Amino acid sequence: MGVRAQQKEKTRRALVDAAFNQLSAERSFSSLSLREVAREAGIAPTSFYRHFKDMNELGLTMVDEGGLTLRQMMRKGRQRAEAGGSVIRISVDTFIEVLESNPNVFRILLHERSGTSAAFRAAVEREIEHFISELAHYTEAQANRTPDLARAQAEALVILVFNAGASALDIKRSERKALADQLVLQLRMVATGAEALQQKMDNRA
Amino acid sequence: MGVRAQQKEKTRRALVDAAFNQLSAERSFSSLSLREVAREAGIAPTSFYRHFKDMNELGLTMVDEGGLTLRQMMRKGRQRAEAGGSVIRISVDTFIEVLESNPNVFRILLHERSGTSAAFRAAVEREIEHFISELAHYTEAQANRTPDLARAQAEALVILVFNAGASALDIKRSERKALADQLVLQLRMVATGAEALQQKMDNRA
């Protein structure tokens, strides 16, 4: 890659990072202005356009990148689970760790999921869908579920996890353990219930 | 109430209604400006301050009012359920109806739940908590659950319902039936799973 393209990439990264860094509990993506982001990245406002058509395009990039990061980290966690132990427990613990080290990735996903732009909502939904279908596939094979039951189960699990994530962002670290325990309990409910419903169906046939 | 206070109340209502009316899939509360709301309500921007300290105060009023509306409507639905039939099915159907006739109430609750203002998040959480504890209380008595199991179950149910609400806002009416069916299935999973876990605990004692 030429010197020029390299520098451009560097500036682009600076923009994305600047935007991520400005996110916080008090600051959502949609409240960021183009000028603020450019300022933080150390470039002139008008130079922003050399990299993104508008703030929307930046935001979609962030959602995609964030989702990717998340999936990569969760995948590592799943490898840990293969060594043995409760899949649910290990997944929840991994999730909490990921959340603690990437809070702003979660903020943008959680907030824009119910956001004001259809494109954003769709992008977030796409990321969540990745999780759901990966999990559904896993359950279908592992626990011998009907496809639509597996799907409903996976969706419920993912929703509960993400939701707990939203709460976790707002509480002290010490309270997070209790939250994780409750989440584990809820996930077990879903798994157990799905199993029971599956058997009832099987018996009927 | 005097003529004056009456007029004041009327204007205040106009402001709240104006704000609610401006909400949509493309417009969140935090994207509304004081001037826009005042314009829609038919008063001068500066007169806004005769009623609310700032937009934040207006928003909190909307959350409280919205939550109240919701609970009142769901309560009516519960009365319907007492006549017999599946509690889950009837509750879900009621919920969908409520959502369809008050979409903007949901929008503000769903969006500000992951919003930028701690006060808003707390207010929404308070409203959701009402639902959870009402339901937990009901389940504890009805199904003879341990308090903390009842709590975890109720929370899971409410989360799944609200979450489906968020999706429902974004889809065509015809697709909502499938969504409702899937939601019912998920709620049954939780209920069945909770029951199974409860029995396992009881047997152990």
Add this chain to the structure above:
DNA sequence: AAGTTGAGCGTACATTTGTACGCTAATTTA
């Protein structure tokens, strides 16, 4: 009847925002 209160208004201003336009200087291409 006289005095007080307060809802609503108009004017005004400083800030911030997005973005159009044209330049510069360094890199890339031919």
Add this chain to the structure above:
DNA sequence: TAAATTAGCGTACAAATGTACGCTCAACTT
């Protein structure tokens, strides 16, 4: 080496925003 491309900048401007200030006049109080 000459020409073309382009990342980044500075200037500029129109639009919108929140809110301070002081006025009016109808409603209320005494």
